[in-house]
Structures are given as structure tokens and as C-alpha cells.
């Protein structure tokens with residue numbers, strides 16, 4: 001596994017590298033804006049994809065039992081989840097899933113609650129579906145984000161909120177919500193009859209001092225209230241394959257979600273997506289382990305650099321009006 005040889009991705013059609021000029025007006029600055037790593041993919045995943053091309057006719061494929069098993073085993077081993085094949089649906093991405101769930105469980109102008117800040121595309125999905133965004137600001141305590149339960153309850157009560165989109169771990173704040181925090185927020189939603197999406201796409205990229213708790217593993221009751229969204233794409237740097245899966249224990253919720261995905265034919269994923277997901281979960285566990293060591297090392301490098309250049313960095317943060325630097329230094 002080589003995480004250290006720089007790979008030139010410029011002029012490859014990479015959104016991250018080749019859209020810097022268009023998006024930020026500067027083609028030369030370092031792209032640190034999208035969750036797309038510059039590490040080479042796991043060899044076993046590339047081998048599986050090569051084999052697919054060499055040995056198969058690329059016709060319509062359905063998800064084989066072996067794909068379901070790879071997901072079931074991964075979720076059991078890494079997230080303590082107990083799932084059956086029936087609970088799993090597919091879609092080309094977490095965002096298409098969010099959009100379909102919004103359409104299935106809310107009506108135009110209904111409120112959808114999100115944290116502020118949170119991954120920007122959540123609000124895009126809400127607005128593009130003509131729903132009303134309700135934001136609950138996160139607070140900063142001890143240099144890290146925490147939820148404001150009082151504010152959340154006020155919003156849940158007053159704003160005809162039908163859905164809450166949770167990001168766990170939190171992007172961009174990096175918080176891995178604790179069991180207690182999750183329990184509090186999910187109980188609040190249940191009290192006010194609000195369905196929860198738990199976007200856990202980053203749950204495999206967590207450093208050893210934290211444990212990412214999957215919301216549905218906390219309490220049996222939550223299985224009727226929480227739709228879990230996940231994917232191999234962030235963990236294994238495979239965003240281009242366009243694949244994700246949904247875990248929905250409750251039959252009625254699952255049926256309604258599937259109907260909504262079907263409306264836009266978003267309930268299937270392509271042959272490369274199925275192949276790469278299965279290969280990643282089954283054969284790239286060593287790559288994932290080594291990746292976490294490398295990311296931890298990189299994190300320490302950034303921290304050391306920032307501390308030794310802290311004055312300049314704090315001036316820069318002030319100019320950018322960002323708390324990012326302060327949180328990293330904490």
C-alpha cells in the first residue's frame with residue numbers, strides 16, 4: 001500500500017482538481033474542499049473491476065447475494081449492526097437517497113431540520129425539493145461543536161418539521177456524536193413524531209480515540225424511526241462509482257422509500273458500483289486499516305505545522321472568519 005507517492009490528477013476531469021478555477025477562481029491553490037482523497041485505490045478493488053471488464057458482458061446486473069453479504073458483514077464487524085438482506089436498499093448516492101426520502105415523507109413547504117453548520121448539500125436537497133429548511137445552530141463548547149437541544153426542541157415543536165437529517169460523524173465539524181448525544185436528539189425527534197435520516201457516510205473514517213455509534217444500534221425502538229445511509233465510496237475513495245446503500249429495518253418505511261427511489265429509477269446501482277463495493281468491503285480491510293494510520297499521521301503533521309505557525313494561521317483564520325483553525329489547534 002502506497003499512500004505517499006503523489007499522483008497528478010490535474011487534467012483528468014477530477015472535480016476536485018480541475019474545477020478549482022471555475023469554483024474558486026484560482027487554478028493553482030491546493031484543493032482542500034471535497035471529500036475525495038488523493039490516494040491510489042486498493043489494488044484488490046482495481047483487480048475486481050478489471051476482472052469485471054475482462055470476463056463479463058456489461059449488461060443489466062442485479063445485486064447478488066454476495067454483495068448483500070459483504071455489506072451485512074462490514075456493518076456487523078465495524079458498526080455492530082445486525083441486518084438482514086431485506087433491510088438493504090441501494091441508490092447511486094447518499095444525496096439521491098436523501099432527496100427520495102424527502103419526497104416520500106414530507107410535503108412541499110414542510111420543514112426539514114438540519115444543523116448549522118452541516119454539509120452544504122443537505123440544504124440543497126431540501127430547497128430543490130421545495131421544502132422549508134429549519135436550521136438549528138450548533139454551539140461551540142470546549143472548542144468543539146455540541147448540539148443545542150433546547151433550540152432543537154423549539155424548532156421541532158414550532159416549525160412543522162417532518163424530517164431531521166443527522167450527519168454522524170459531523171461534516172464539517174468532525175464531531176463523532178456520542179451515544180448520549182445521539183440518544184438525546186433521537187428521543188427528541190421521536191417525541192415530536194419526526195423521522196430521522198442518519199447520514200453515516202464518514203463513519204469508517206474515525207480515529208482510534210473515538211467510536212462512531214450507529215444510531216440504530218442504541219435502542220430497538222430507533223429501528224422504526226431512523227433511516228441509515230452509508231456507502232463504501234468515502235471509506236475507499238471510490239466516489240466516481242456512484243454507489244450507496246440504505247438500511248431501513250421498518251418495513252413500511254422501507255417500502256415507501258423504495259417506491260420513491262423507483263420513481264426516478266434511483267433504486268439500482270451499476271455493475272461497477274456493485275463490484276467495487278463488494279470488493280472493497282470483502283478484500284480491502286487491510287487497505288482501510290493502513291489508510292487510518294496514514295490519515296492520523298497526516299493529521300499530526302497538520303497540527304504540528306499549525307502550532308508552529310499559529311500566529312500567522314490565527315491571523316489567516318480571522319480574515320477567513322473560520323473556526324476551523326481554532327478547532328484543529330484544540
Ligand SMILES: Cc1ncc(COP(=O)(O)O)c(C=O)c1O
Pocket residue numbers: 034035092093094095096119167171199201202231233239243244
Ligand atoms: C456528509 C456527506 N454526505 C453525503 C455526501 C455525498 O454522498 P454521495 O456522493 O453518496 O451522494 C458527502 C460528500 O462529501 C458528505 O460529506
